[in-house]
Amino acid sequence: MENENVDVKGKITPEKALEMLKAEGLDLTVEQAKEILDFLRKLANIAVSKYLRKRV
Incomplete structure (x- = not known):
């Protein structure tokens, strides 16, 4: 059963x-x-991109 609060990609609607x-x-x-x-x-x-750039 699909959760009506989350779309197909798993994002909050x-x-x-x-x-x-x-x-x-x-x-x-x-x-x-x-x-x-x-x-x-x-x-x-x-934020994620910036964090990952610092780690390289």
Whole structure:
């Protein structure tokens, strides 16, 4: 059974992010939650790339 909060690639869906953000008191749209997820993914990719460059 596929988890409805995670997409095929294992990423959190915008709907799940919206649910999590609303639990923290933020009132956003699904589109805003999607933009936040996109930003966080980019930030995570930058952090991982920087870490891996230091190790070489």
